[in-house]
Amino acid sequence: MKQRRQGKGVVYLVGAGPSDAELITVKGKRLLEEADVIVYDRLVGSSVLSYGNNEAEYIDVGKRSGFHPIPQEEINKILAAEAEKGGRIVRLKGGDPLVFGRGAEEAEYLNAQGIAFEIVPGITSAVSVPAYLGIPVTHRDMASSFHVVTAHKKDGSFPDISYDALVKGGGTLVFLMGVHTVKDVAEGLLKSSMPPETPAAVLERGTTARQRKIKGTIADIARKALEEKVQSPAIILVGQAAGEDQMEWYDKRPLAGKKFVVTRPREQKDKLSALLREKGAEVLEAPTIRIVPIEENPALDEALEKIVDYSWLVFTSPTGVQIFRDYLKKHSIDNRKLSHLKFAVIGQGTAEKMREWGFSPDLMPEVYDSRHLAEELALQVGKKEKILLPRARMGSRELTEILERAGIQTADIPLYDTCYESRPFVDLEKEFGEGISDYAVFTSASTVRGFVHAAPELDFGRVTALCIGEKTEEEARKAGMVTYTARRADVESLVLLAEEMEKQ
Numbered sequence: 001m002k003q004r005r006q007g008k009g010v011v012y013l014v015g016a017g018p019s020d021a022e023l024i025t026v027k028g029k030r031l032l033e034e035a036d037v038i039v040y041d042r043l044v045g046s047s048v049l050s051y052g053n054n055e056a057e058y059i060d061v062g063k064r065s066g067f068h069p070i071p072q073e074e075i076n077k078i079l080a081a082e083a084e085k086g087g088r089i090v091r092l093k094g095g096d097p098l099v100f101g102r103g104a105e106e107a108e109y110l111n112a113q114g115i116a117f118e119i120v121p122g123i124t125s126a127v128s129v130p131a132y133l134g135i136p137v138t139h140r141d142m143a144s145s146f147h148v149v150t151a152h153k154k155d156g157s158f159p160d161i162s163y164d165a166l167v168k169g170g171g172t173l174v175f176l177m178g179v180h181t182v183k184d185v186a187e188g189l190l191k192s193s194m195p196p197e198t199p200a201a202v203l204e205r206g207t208t209a210r211q212r213k214i215k216g217t218i219a220d221i222a223r224k225a226l227e228e229k230v231q232s233p234a235i236i237l238v239g240q241a242a243g244e245d246q247m248e249w250y251d252k253r254p255l256a257g258k259k260f261v262v263t264r265p266r267e268q269k270d271k272l273s274a275l276l277r278e279k280g281a282e283v284l285e286a287p288t289i290r291i292v293p294i295e296e297n298p299a300l301d302e303a304l305e306k307i308v309d310y311s312w313l314v315f316t317s318p319t320g321v322q323i324f325r326d327y328l329k330k331h332s333i334d335n336r337k338l339s340h341l342k343f344a345v346i347g348q349g350t351a352e353k354m355r356e357w358g359f360s361p362d363l364m365p366e367v368y369d370s371r372h373l374a375e376e377l378a379l380q381v382g383k384k385e386k387i388l389l390p391r392a393r394m395g396s397r398e399l400t401e402i403l404e405r406a407g408i409q410t411a412d413i414p415l416y417d418t419c420y421e422s423r424p425f426v427d428l429e430k431e432f433g434e435g436i437s438d439y440a441v442f443t444s445a446s447t448v449r450g451f452v453h454a455a456p457e458l459d460f461g462r463v464t465a466l467c468i469g470e471k472t473e474e475e476a477r478k479a480g481m482v483t484y485t486a487r488r489a490d491v492e493s494l495v496l497l498a499e500e501m502e503k504q
């Protein structure tokens with residue numbers, strides 16, 4: 001856990017947006033990355049939570065004991081107590097913190113306690129959920145205003161909504177917190193003389209892969225919502241705009257409606273998630289392993305001292321390149337010390353990382369795996385030449401065995417360890433056990449092992465695993481998952497594999 005700053009802390013009331021991880025503000029994301037404590041509840045999509053840093057403390061105040069949520073007064077007290085300990089406390093709330101989020105109560109309490117706070121607005125579900133389902137809350141020809149109304153009272157009873165005023169006002173009506181009150185809302189509006197054919201829609205789990213729109217009129221929407229077994233969270237939309245269906249866009253993208261769990265370590269995951277999201281997928285980032293560089297590394301120090309004895313430097317992962325590079329920098333070793341070396345890489349991702357560093361690889365196998373890399377090296381490396389192979393401590397034995405057999409001297413130097421990672425807010429057993437997620441994506445055998453470790457109770461037969469290569473696939477199959485393998489071992493091919501599966 002992080003060392004907190006001295007003195008009183010600050011509480012940030014941050015809007016997380018409606019669920020889609022990319023609908024949080026830049027400021028909200030930065031605060032999550034920097035937070036000492038993150039206080040959240042069940043409305044906040046776990047995809048957004050994964051921006052939180054590893055050292056932060058996560059407090060779930062949405063957990064229900066029996067049927068009772070943690071009372072608001074207790075949440076207030078938790079915020080104040082954490083602030084007293086110092087540091088940055090992020091209170092994450094679905095949508096916008098001040099739109100029916102009880103953010104105002106928390107801010108008032110903090111103010112009364114003399115605790116500093118800031119409010120970071122978020123994208124409210126009231127407008128974004130309709131937008132993701134192709135419904136504009138205002139429209140030149142249909143609605144010149146919109147009204148956001150709660151269908152739920154503070155003490156749980158039905159609120160006194162002035163239906164007359166709402167009907168007279170025209171415009172689009174957006175009811176929040178109304179899953180169980182669709183019938184009352186529709187009746188209220190009908191009684192206030194709203195024409196029964198007025199379009200209405202219930203929008204469920206908006207901005208997620210499972211979002212749904214149930215369309216009808218105020219006369220039949222309650223029956224339809226019941227038939228369709230609408231679940232929370234959902235909003236009720238009423239007015240001409242609710243009937244709009246010329247603007248649907250979400251489902252037009254190739255991976256729309258599918259949820260992927262990306263398991264690779266935090267340092268590497270960005271590109272894969274971005275590519276999947278670009279194709280319309282919902283992505284839950286749940287790193288199952290963590291990379292821990294070996295800080296004091298005498299074996300590497302020795303190899304670097306004698307670097308002139310080596311002819312080849314071989315990297316088997318982008319992470320390896322990054323950690324090696326960081327090590328040189330930390331020990332003030334100039335890149336020119338490497339200028340006599342030839343470079344070999346396992347595949348495209350590692351090659352890119354080398355180029356970023358300013359080196360062009362001299363060798364990359366046709367097939368991106370250890371065996372092909374070793375075989376190619378065996379052909380190209382001379383008998384008197386020495387290889388420096390800095391990589392994961394648990395690296396593949398196959399690589400060194402083939403080189404040994406070929407009589408090539410290899411210094412296999414551990415650069416980093418991989419440890420299991422657990423993220424308290426990601427429940428893999430639930431994601432796959434209940435079919436919330438469709439695919440788990442694995443970029444190494446160790447990410448599969450980390451997944452199995454994080455979800456010991458899961459029936460792995462329920463997991464469809466998209467694997468980067470053979471070794472990874474073998475591990476997933478061993479665990480009992482349904483496996484598919486990318487044509488090439490790179491993230492682009494993994495995304496292509498997902499697209500091909502969805503086309504079928």
Ligand code: SAH
Pocket residue numbers: 018019093094095096097098099100101123124125126129175176177178203204205206207208232233234235
């Ligand atoms: N502060 C939040 C609203 C909190 S009240 C905001 O600005 O969005 C909670 C209600 O918001 C839910 O009962 C539901 O009506 C609505 N809601 C929140 N997220 C939603 C989602 N992803 N899809 C549909 N409705 C959602």
